[in-house]
Amino acid sequence: MITCNEIETDSHSILSRIVTILLFLLAQLVATLLIGSVALAVSFEPVWSAEAQPAAFIKPSDARAGSLLLKNDDGYADATRLGIDVDITVSGPTIRARVTQLFRNPTQQWVEATYVYPLPDGGAVDTLKMVVGDRVIVGDIKERQQARVIYEQAKQNGQKAALTEQERPNIFTNSLANIGPGQTVLVQIEYQEPVHQSGNEFSLRVPLVVAPRYNPAPVVQTADLRADGSGWGATKSDPVPDRDRISPQVADPEENAPANPTSITVRLQAGFPLGEVKSHHHQVQIESPDETTRVIHLANGPVPADRDFELTWKAAAEQAPSVGLFREHVGSADYLLAFVTPPSAAQVEQKQLAREVIFVIDNSGSMGGTSIVQAKASLVYALGRLRPNDRFNVIRFDDTMDVLFPSSVPADNRHLDTALSFVNGLQARGGTEMVPAMRAALTDNAGLDGDDVRQVVFLTDGAIGNEQQLFDTIAAMRGRSRVFMVGIGSAPNTFLMTRAAELGRGAFTHIGSVDQVEERMRGLFAKLENPVVTGLAATFSNAAADITPAALPDLYRDEPLVLAAKLDRLAGSIEIKGRIGDRPWMVTLPLANAAEGKGISKLWARRKISDAEVARTMRQMSPEEADKAILALALEHRLVSRLTSLVAIDKTPSRPVGEPLKLTELPLNLPAGWDFEKVFGERARLPVQPTERRADAEAAKTQLALLKRPAVVPAPSTITLPKTATDAEAKMMAGSILLALGLILLAVNRRQRFAR
Template structure:
């Protein structure tokens, strides 16, 4: 009898373990990525993702198809959550879920409605994918009901405008979301101290902080392939990949096919730059398309801004350098080299100061000081001693840099040069401070490292009426800083206006921003009829500049309507930050644009549902966040702390859900305790376990009754 009971218990235990996809380290080969559960010695093998980028560049527009392969290596059912980056100006308009030979297209919905559709489909056992925007450059892809040992393919398509500056064209493809510093909520006390409120500047912290692997203890994940079909519309000169080895193949009409030489892992940005052959430089571009009875046009013009011939105006410059933990390794060296270069470019007539910050802050001088040899040398010594450590409290140094002791001084140009990787989660708080305090200052951002926060760089430069530069390795410091200082030291094209003599057009960006030496004026337009002239007017070094373009002469383009709508969404976000419209009005404008043009935004999502149920009722569904690589060159301990100094894991009871739910940010290898987990709190009754126990006791009762009956008959 006891043998029968032990056998039954063993069968039930094996059934539970198998349904959850449990394994033990001894069952797995080396390199397996295991997720720890609360069952002693039992783990769940992590879902895997592989990524492919296929990019077609035609003139000033890039169209990208991003393919993500989600593989469930377990013998249970999986829901995978993957946080990934896209370019900050990407117009994301397509979601496809590929299951075998079938393709399920995603629909654009208001975000809450899309989430409800996803949850209902997940509960019914249907395969379903949901694409959300968390930041303009951070997205979340959730895929539910991936079957045992099954692979689901998700395809996302987007387009973007190519960046141009100083005759150099560039495409930057982010591949990994860098860990973000999330400030703690703050307690705000009322003036009369009668009550207080808790202000949290990062309400979505759980959605943008996926688990990150320690590269010393875990093999890299997310293999990456990438191909670029480059047809810029002019004779190509030099083409370079900044951070990856590539192969280049010549195609017809002077185009090129560029691909990674070998599969890489997603741990750094991909950057491709190209130049036209001498004499083939495009100075003016005008493209148009017609969609749903409206004409859309894109114009770009590079004004010939002559360097200042007269003695330039003195500058009042505040340099801000980030020496937080995320800047450890090569990033700190690049940041220090950038600042040393900037200090060497100062003239004795300039004034300057230096602010450094992590989760503390130092201001070198009480106020800006003359750029004398002694003061510059003092600053260089100060910069040379900096080491990376601590958190990234960016708001206090920004306030310090924008605080202007001479706000009415018109004899100097006041500039702020902010050097950082931008690894923060409270970007909007920074934008709010910048819009309130910028005054006469112009803010120039220098993005550092292998995976800088490009959204922070571009939006801060826009709000600060400045420009930005990206530095991904030490060899780029001098060239990128020289280009940036050409903008700081020469007159900008200001007071830009777009006028139409016949057409009635909606123009974006609105208002048109200032542009600097080598930068194009880029204007996106929507109009009922494309007729008449577009006249661009501006001031350059106090002189009027005018250019007229015949709209009916535009070349045929594709995707311009999407770019126009995406930029109009940015306009609404900027207007809300500047306080010219309310948050409610911003949401209304963004949602209308997103639904009309089928775009993902912070208030709209794409959801794709397979109508055929796959997971049967009663089969367990495991939810797991897919871990990310640490960006190349980052120091894990400086970001997360050592194991001894790390905060204790928040213990939550997951015994009622035997599958892994989430992970902490201190992962280790499968051979050494696998990835540590954060378990969910008990929020429901243990219904499945109780049902299993009930069935067991019922079976035991029947066995005992059978034996009792036999005893009576005997």
């Protein structure tokens, strides 16, 4: 017979075991969370999310854009928009950037996310990582079509997969397949680029938003296909065949809280004592660990991705290094990166040649808002800098075009007054037909017989999709003209600007705010008015070298020559020579003095790829030859290019068989300063009050996990990490419940013992 004391003892024993098990489980959960935090070095920050209200959205072909839209059978369902973290390290002449994108699927459906985003056009993208559950999958470089096939097969198999593709050198697309209900997935890319230098100022630019592009309509041509005229045929050519891939949805700022919250950190290790460090478009906090180092953070936390981030720095003594030489050994080759700034040509005495300056101003709809104000102010300043012996003309364009004077006129008061009235009366409207305006500007009646200097100053935001048509026009018609591109606004198309200036043997200047107009235009005219360093050549004394750029460009005032080379050995010296005005100039640099650098081999390969694209445009290489060279370089150096992509596949299927997959498209913000109605037409007014929008933005909070560990694995691999793509909030809640239950049972147990 079992006694009451035995029953009581058994109950106490059972309770004790339950408490022990619960406490063990709780301790295991806490340990897992702690190990995960240490292993991932993850930090959490609050970011914006438009989670509560349905969002209006616009696609290029129809209506509005919102936060994150999940396409379903009934149309679009609202979902959470998550954030981006940009972590940059500047090491002397090179920049290493890590961009982490966090996606969360709050729906009960399996989704595929696609996101179009910008990167610097000179960036060498070489790393893709995807965090899935307890693993980090490192991507591999493949030919573009092969990578797409691998991704599509993994998507069909229910495996998580990430694909990074280049749409333009400055526009990329990330696709992420099979995000499960409630799951959070991180995708991280890394890229390398050189620091930009102008005189004693160094800078970097992080593009944060892809501005809406104007894409000219396809051209349909008809032709008589028969000799007797009895039959007709039609051919269709599309100047922007990938228009759908570079035209993401754009949020209407009148109807949506800011989206795409972005955190930015810059670790600046200049290699010389620093003077002024300045962020031009964002408020920042700057820490100064020592005289050569600065750590820069956004002052007010994450910001909406609606304008480029620009950082500049100067040497403490206003004396920037005029020469820099850096080396890297990879495989059996040595790679060299040289920065050489010739002496200022301002002191060189020369006869001032008469100039013909053709000003072109973009007054299309994308220039609405503050951009047209900046452009007009810049042109007014430029007209005021013309000399009496100069001639000029002004061209304005949207989807139409006007040339102010039948031909170039003297820069006298009468003609300048007419031009000022013309410029002041401009308003932003219509499409962006840039190619006809460039043709008109490059039409040179005097031709090579002209004895003046012919310069084209082109002011635009560059928001077009048919860049190649513009490049072909410049290559075919440049003649003796030199093309100077002036980028206007918060998010200019820097790829178009830099490539057009390169093909036009000119320079590129960016004006991001009205406050920069006078300073930046003064710098531009210093280039226009001073002698050019010409005839540049570089030779190596004791090494065979593959140099990029293949043809060294002319240099304008304060511009450095940036040269990269692949060497069979690091020996001897490099000699660079040219002419400043009418005077010879030369510098010799011993290679033994080169400092150690990182990522130089990738910068060399990226610039060689750019050389091949330019040679193709200039008809110096056939399309087949150019593609072969680009593919070989990209595969050897593991770079994303027009012909290669990075793909990462989780080998473990996650989406159940038969479960449908929904497409997710992530819209972007309208670039800061743009006028939505000028670009997309008048909106249908919705009854949303500003106070309600602010309340939505403040009430909807998410967590942005920042993956900080750099990828060092050169081939596809899997690294085991604590689970980060599961529902952390649910785990924490469950842990709290278990802890509370354990404490209650422990108290009951003790009470019963005291009762005995």
